[in-house]
Amino acid sequence: DAxxxxxxxHEVTEMGQEVTLRCKxxxxxxxxxxYRQTMMRGLELLIYFNNNVxxxxxxxxxxxxSAKMPNASFSTLKIQPSEPRDSAVYFCASSPGxxxxxxxxxxxxxxxxxxx
Amino acid sequence: xxxxxxxxxxLSVQEGDNSxxxxxxxxxxxxxxxxxxxxxxxxxxxxxxxxxxMDKRQGQRVTVLLNKTVKHLSLQIAATQPGDSAVYFCAENGGxxxxxxxxxxxxxxxxxxx
Numbered sequence: 691d692a693x694x695x696x697x698x699x700h701e702v703t704e705m706g707q708e709v710t711l712r713c714k715x716x717x718x719x720x721x722x723x724x725y726r727q728t729m730m731r732g733l734e735l736l737i738y739f740n741n742n743v744x745x746x747x748x749x750x751x752x753x754x755x756s757a758k759m760p761n762a763s764f765s766t767l768k769i770q771p772s773e774p775r776d777s778a779v780y781f782c783a784s785s786p787g788x789x790x791x792x793x794x795x796x797x798x799x800x801x802x803x804x805x806x
Numbered sequence: 807x808x809x810x811x812x813x814x815x816x817l818s819v820q821e822g823d824n825s826x827x828x829x830x831x832x833x834x835x836x837x838x839x840x841x842x843x844x845x846x847x848x849x850x851x852x853x854x855x856x857x858x859x860m861d862k863r864q865g866q867r868v869t870v871l872l873n874k875t876v877k878h879l880s881l882q883i884a885a886t887q888p889g890d891s892a893v894y895f896c897a898e899n900g901g902x903x904x905x906x907x908x909x910x911x912x913x914x915x916x917x918x919x920x
Contacts, residue, residue, distance in 0.1 A: 694849075721906045733850070733895065733910035746907065781849050785906045793838050793899055793906055797849030 694798035696782050702804045708770040711801045713782030714763055720787025723795060724757055724767050727779045739765065740787060772805045779803070818917040825883040827894050827914050832877060835901025840908065841870060841881045842895045850895060853881070883916075891918045 695714040703709055715722045723738040737747040742759045750757070754773070759765040769776055779802045783795040819825045831839070837858040842850035856863045856870045856879075863870050869882040879896050893915050897908040 723906065725910075732912045735907060735909070738907060740906075783849075787906070793840065793908065794852050794855060795850075795906065795908060796852070797842075799847075799849050 694782055694784055694796055696780075696798035696801050698801055699799065700802045700804075702806065703772055704806050705773055706771045707805075708768065709772045709776075709803060709805075711767040711780050711782075711803070713765045713767070713798060715765070715782070715784030716796055717763065718786070719784035719796075720762075721785045722759060722765050723783040723785070724765070725781040725783065725797075727781060727800070728777075733781070736767070769803075772803075774805045777803055777805050815912070816915045816917065818919060819886050821886060821888060821918055821920050823886055825881075825886045825890070825916060825918075827881045827883075827896075827916065829879040829881075829896035829911055830877060831879065831896075831898050831911075833898060833900050833909075834874075834877065836898035837901065838899040839870070839872060839879050840897045841868075841879075842897065842910075843890075844893045844895065844913070846892075853894075886916075886918050888918050888920060891916055 697712045721740050724736040725733050726736055727733050736749045737757045738745055739759045755769055757767045779800045781797050781800045783797040785795045840855040841853040843853050844850045854865045854868050854870050856872050861872050867884045871880045893913045895910050895913045897910045900909050
């Protein structure tokens with residue numbers, strides 16, 4: 691298995707532009723998580739899905755952020771409009787899911803976002 | 807509120823020595839804990855986990871100890887190698903059993919001197 695695949699690895703954009711980050715979880719994993727990592731706040735959970743359904747989006751900073759999971763093999767995190775304070779590394783992770791009782795998350799390599 | 811924090815931001819050890827990385831948590835409802843290793847430019851990588859019904863668990867060169875009385879978690883790395891240099895994070899589930907949700911600490915940087 692290729693693991694959790696994220697794209698793009700790096701994105702530099704200007705304030706006000708729309709940013710879309712993409713994630714392909716490990717095949718067979720039923721839970722998907724989006725985390726944001728910054729020096730100041732560490733790793734923060736933004737949102738997670740189980741069986742493609744959003745379970746907890748309380749970590750999403752504001753309405754500019756949205757996430758979707760249209761099918762079991764794809765998820766997007768969108769920021770519109772982007773702001774400089776959104777600059778961070780965004781990680782996607784997946785796990786076997788609630789029914790397995792497993793909490794081990796497998797992380798992707800991350801998408802480093804810089805908003806100028 | 808919930809807080810998972812690390813005592814030391816940076817730990818420097820000599821190659822071959824044992825390393826101990828500490829973590830404090832505040833949510834007594836947490837019943838699952840996990841350690842991750844993050845190398846520069848990569849995502850966090852699973853090392854070892856432990857449930858609250860245990861106080862010790864061993865892996866290959868790593869041991870996790872859990873002291874629920876004082877809400878303390880530690881990761882011991884035996885015979886530390888240069889490849890162990892990374893940031894180490896502890897995480898807890900905040901009592902959210904089987905949701906997969908993890909709350910991460912701030913991380914400790916481990917530097918291994920040759």
